[in-house]
Amino acid sequence: MTTAASPHQWLKPTPKGLYCVPGDFFIDPAVPVDRGVITHGHGDHARPNNRHVLATGETIAIMRRRFGDDAGGTLQTLRYREPIALGGVSLTLIPAGHVLGSAQVVLEHLGCRVVVSGDYKRRADPTCAPFELQRCDVFITEATFGLPVFRHPPDGQEIAKLLHSLHLFPERAHVIGVYALGKCQRVLALLRRAGYDAPIYIHGALQPLCALYEQHGVALGPLRPATGATREELAGSIVLAPPSALGDVWSRRMPDPVIAVASGWMRVKQRAKQRGVELPLVISDHADWDELDATSKPARSG
Ligand SMILES: [Zn+2]
Numbered sequence: 001m002t003t004a005a006s007p008h009q010w011l012k013p014t015p016k017g018l019y020c021v022p023g024d025f026f027i028d029p030a031v032p033v034d035r036g037v038i039t040h041g042h043g044d045h046a047r048p049n050n051r052h053v054l055a056t057g058e059t060i061a062i063m064r065r066r067f068g069d070d071a072g073g074t075l076q077t078l079r080y081r082e083p084i085a086l087g088g089v090s091l092t093l094i095p096a097g098h099v100l101g102s103a104q105v106v107l108e109h110l111g112c113r114v115v116v117s118g119d120y121k122r123r124a125d126p127t128c129a130p131f132e133l134q135r136c137d138v139f140i141t142e143a144t145f146g147l148p149v150f151r152h153p154p155d156g157q158e159i160a161k162l163l164h165s166l167h168l169f170p171e172r173a174h175v176i177g178v179y180a181l182g183k184c185q186r187v188l189a190l191l192r193r194a195g196y197d198a199p200i201y202i203h204g205a206l207q208p209l210c211a212l213y214e215q216h217g218v219a220l221g222p223l224r225p226a227t228g229a230t231r232e233e234l235a236g237s238i239v240l241a242p243p244s245a246l247g248d249v250w251s252r253r254m255p256d257p258v259i260a261v262a263s264g265w266m267r268v269k270q271r272a273k274q275r276g277v278e279l280p281l282v283i284s285d286h287a288d289w290d291e292l293d294a295t296s297k298p299a300r301s302g
Contacts, residue, residue, distance in 0.1 A: 007114050007138055010089070011107070018116065018140070020107065023086035025054070027105055027116050037091065039118025040102035041066065041181055054078055056093055058101025058216055062181065065212055080129065096120040097131030098285050099182030100213055106134055114138045121284065122291040123155070126189040127182070127218045133295065141296055144286040145264055152264055152288040158281045159190045165258055165279055166238065173234045173254040174279070177243035177261040180206050182285050184240055185213045187262050188220040190283075191238065201226040201234060203241035203250070231255045247276070264288070 010021045017029035017036075025035035028045040036050035041062030046055075053060065053072035056079070063071040078084060080103065083092040093103035098119040105116040115136040122131050145152075166174055178184040184206045191200065199222040202210060210220055226239050235255045245251060246259055261277045264284025272280040287295060 007107075007109070007112050010109055011114060020086075020089055022109060023089040023091065023107075025086060028118065036072070037105055038063070039096065039105060039116070040099055042099065042119065042179075045118060048072070052076065054091075056080065056101040056103050059103070060101075061212060061216070062101060062209070065208055094132050094134055095129035097122065097125060097128060100128045100185070100216060100218065102128060104132075104134065106136070112137050114140065116140045117142055117295075119144070119286055120295075121287045122295065123152075125186055125285070126193060127185045127213060139296055141292065142286065143292055145284065145288050146292055148289050150264060150267055150289050152267070152284050153282055155190055155283055156194070158262070158283050159187075159194045162191075162238075162260065162279065162281060163194060163196060165260075166236070169256075169258060170236045172256045172258050173237055173239050175239045175241060175246060175251055175254055175257045175259055176281070177246045177259075177263075177277075178206070178240050180209050180242055183262055183283070185210060185218060185220060186285065187240065187281075187283065188223070189218065192219070192221045196238070197221060198237065199224045201229055201237055201239040203227075203239075203245055205242050205245070206240055 012019045016031050017026040019026050025037050026033045027037045028039055029036045032049040034051045036053055038046045038055040038059055041059050046063050048067040048070035051073040054076045057077040060075045060077055078093050080093055080095055083090045090108040092106040094106055096102040096104045096118050098121055107114045113136045115134045119142050120131050178187055201224050203226050214220055258278050260279035260281055262281040262283040264286055266272050266280035266282045
């Protein structure tokens with residue numbers, strides 16, 4: 001086991017985000033900066049209008065899709081596992097297994113190796129490259145589900161729950177709340193893996209990123225716009241929508257809907273109940289308690 005060299009002299013938490021002094025860049029900056037390294041396309045990590053952006057090609061494509069011309073001044077693509085030097089710091093992007101294009105940022109400077117995880121998960125996801133464990137002296141981890149109560153069940157079990165409900169209620173639309181980036185495509189891919197090959201209806205807000213995933217080689221099967229579909233078509237079908245659409249007028253057109261949400265937070269029954277979720281599906285793109293624990297063990301630097 002190596003002794004961890006302190007990176008405090010060259011890597012600093014600031015209100016704008018984590019700042020690398022010799023490289024003069026921020027990781028996932030909270031406000032527009034000169035140089036931003038972006039771990040992945042979610043809105044709390046990727047923000048518009050940085051002067052220079054460095055990220056994987058997929059993340060840059062996602063930012064372009066979301067922000068258009070405001071994605072950044074210059075957009076520089078870096079492939080996984082190809083180190084570049086920035087002001088004496090070696091920077092490498094390594095798959096984080098979170099969503100398409102998501103990366104851990106590996107920094108090496110003065111003999112110290114730091115991994116900034118971004119968001120990650122350890123279990124297999126058919127829509128993105130799997131997480132790769134890195135040895136390091138310092139590991140900066142997310143901890144969205146950093147409590148022992150959060151243990152995500154196997155994805156297959158949750159998808160089976162959904163398919164079983166569909167079987168029990170063949171006349172009802174199953175409307176599933178999913179985040180537009182990552183969760184939506186993962187639920188679609190998991191359903192296809194489970195053998196569900198009927199058309200799946202999607203809310204208009206989910207369409208652009210589904211198309212982007214397909215352009216990057218992630219097959220999602222037959223998709224139909226939910227808007228414009230008849231009640232007869234929607235009866236007995238699966239409909240995906242952003243969580244915000246579940247409570248509004250949009251979902252009231254659905255024939256006797258079974259409201260589901262796919263999220264790690266569905267582990268908290270009270271939360272599901274409060275939101276009127278009849279069918280909670282515990283499917284998360286974040287590491288659960290056991291994954292966080294296994295990933296952060298000191299053996300990482302051994
Ligand atoms: Zn994320």
